Amino acid sequence: TAAAPRPWRLFGAMCLLRLPRITQPLEKEEEEMAALMGQIELEKSQYSDHEIRKLEEEEKLRRRKESMYDDDEAPGKTVIMAQDLEDKWEQKLLRFKPAPRITDADKNNNRTSLNRKLDRNLMLLVKQKIGNQELWLLPQVEWQPGETLRSTAERAMATFLGDHIQAKILGNAPYGIYKYKFPRAIRTEDNVGAKVFFFKAFLQSDDLPQAELKKDYLWVTKDELGDYLKSEYLKKVNRFLLD
Amino acid sequence: LTLCLPYSSSSWLPQAAPSRGSHWQTSLLTVRASLPARAQPKKKKKVDVKKEQAQKDRMKKKIRKLEKAAPEMIPIEDFITPLKYSDSNRVRSLPPLSFEETERRVLLMKKWCLFKQNQDKAEKAAIQALVEAQQEALKELRLESEELYQAAIRRDEGLFPFERDGPDYTPPLPGYDPPEGKCVDITKVYTQ
Numbered sequence A: 001t002a003a004a005p006r007p008w009r010l011f012g013a014m015c016l017l018r019l020p021r022i023t024q025p026l027e028k029e030e031e032e033m034a035a036l037m038g039q040i041e042l043e044k045s046q047y048s049d050h051e052i053r054k055l056e057e058e059e060k061l062r063r064r065k066e067s068m069y070d071d072d073e074a075p076g077k078t079v080i081m082a083q084d085l086e087d088k089w090e091q092k093l094l095r096f097k098p099a100p101r102i103t104d105a106d107k108n109n110n111r112t113s114l115n116r117k118l119d120r121n122l123m124l125l126v127k128q129k130i131g132n133q134e135l136w137l138l139p140q141v142e143w144q145p146g147e148t149l150r151s152t153a154e155r156a157m158a159t160f161l162g163d164h165i166q167a168k169i170l171g172n173a174p175y176g177i178y179k180y181k182f183p184r185a186i187r188t189e190d191n192v193g194a195k196v197f198f199f200k201a202f203l204q205s206d207d208l209p210q211a212e213l214k215k216d217y218l219w220v221t222k223d224e225l226g227d228y229l230k231s232e233y234l235k236k237v238n239r240f241l242l243d
Numbered sequence B: 001l002t003l004c005l006p007y008s009s010s011s012w013l014p015q016a017a018p019s020r021g022s023h024w025q026t027s028l029l030t031v032r033a034s035l036p037a038r039a040q041p042k043k044k045k046k047v048d049v050k051k052e053q054a055q056k057d058r059m060k061k062k063i064r065k066l067e068k069a070a071p072e073m074i075p076i077e078d079f080i081t082p083l084k085y086s087d088s089n090r091v092r093s094l095p096p097l098s099f100e101e102t103e104r105r106v107l108l109m110k111k112w113c114l115f116k117q118n119q120d121k122a123e124k125a126a127i128q129a130l131v132e133a134q135q136e137a138l139k140e141l142r143l144e145s146e147e148l149y150q151a152a153i154r155r156d157e158g159l160f161p162f163e164r165d166g167p168d169y170t171p172p173l174p175g176y177d178p179p180e181g182k183c184v185d186i187t188k189v190y191t192q
Helices: A028-044 A049-067 A082-095 A104-108 A149-161 A223-227 A231-239 B023-034 B039-068 B099-144 B146-153
Strands: A008-018 A122-130 A133-137 A140-142 A167-169 A176-181 A193-203 A217-220
Touching (some): A008 A149, A028 B099, A122 A149, A140 A149, A149 A167, A176 A231, A223 A231
Antiparallel strands (some): A122 A133, A122 A217, A167 A193
């Protein structure tokens, strides 16, 4: 007898990524190579106007010291030397204080903040009740007939983060799937298990209005996912995540 | 009694001999006689027209000659080194590289080659894994429902053009007022 298609419940889940805002630190080889490239460029180059001016002024100074001030330039005339300009620029640079690459949220390990780990991808995890368990999952919502899976994922995002999210969903196709069977206690003929289809989106806006989030949420990197997700689920999620 | 004397150059009444007994017409006739005679204005017209025509032809010939000549190449500014950079005093004087230094450089290049190769392999493997995961998901979706599958493999029109500002070295400083400045574009524009 041909087996009837076992019905699975469909869920659409959204993996919302906050893209990195600063560059990752260079590897050792990259740093060495960058230094070497700079050196080679210096060797192959010629003197620039600024450098020629500096060299000439150094010459003049040296000659003046040797010949004890017997040239025609009056001491009252203030000439701006190239060296002075360089010092001035250096001072200006030191006075500028850029924003720190390691933020406060990093130091406090505040995993609910978006300002943590600015050089890595952060993804959203929410605590959801599945069956009778509270689990950390990517936000998911059951599929309703009449909508595409992508709109299910969008609805999932909206339920947890509110309507005014600026996220760019990458395409109509799912990126991954997690299939699981319900425990034997609640398994029925038409309700064997569930298939969760994952979609990816990039967060466009820089900050989320904090009041919107109702439940427990976390923004974690790929490495920290292991702290929260179950192993089978984690395996499937890791397949479609780039670091 | 009115005599219509059209004064346009195109039509002139024939030069009538002074009619008899028209004493009041003589003044008009004298006026007409004092005006330039009939043949001359037409000559002026012809000569003018001819001259203008000849000028136009000459101009057209010049234009055709210019067009026939091959178009001048637009010089690529980047490939022309300005003369001031070929002075000899510009040459940098650095001590020659030691043997150890050259050795170090060669070894570093080789290490870099390997590093980049591994990086590339890892990237390609990651992309392959991504594609595999997606294919698996689509296969499962197809088993579920054909309609959803078709909706999933449809092209997303709103995705491209996709623009994003790349990561900087430091995060944006809140409340930073960048100094004012004006950028004057002095690139030369050539027309052919």
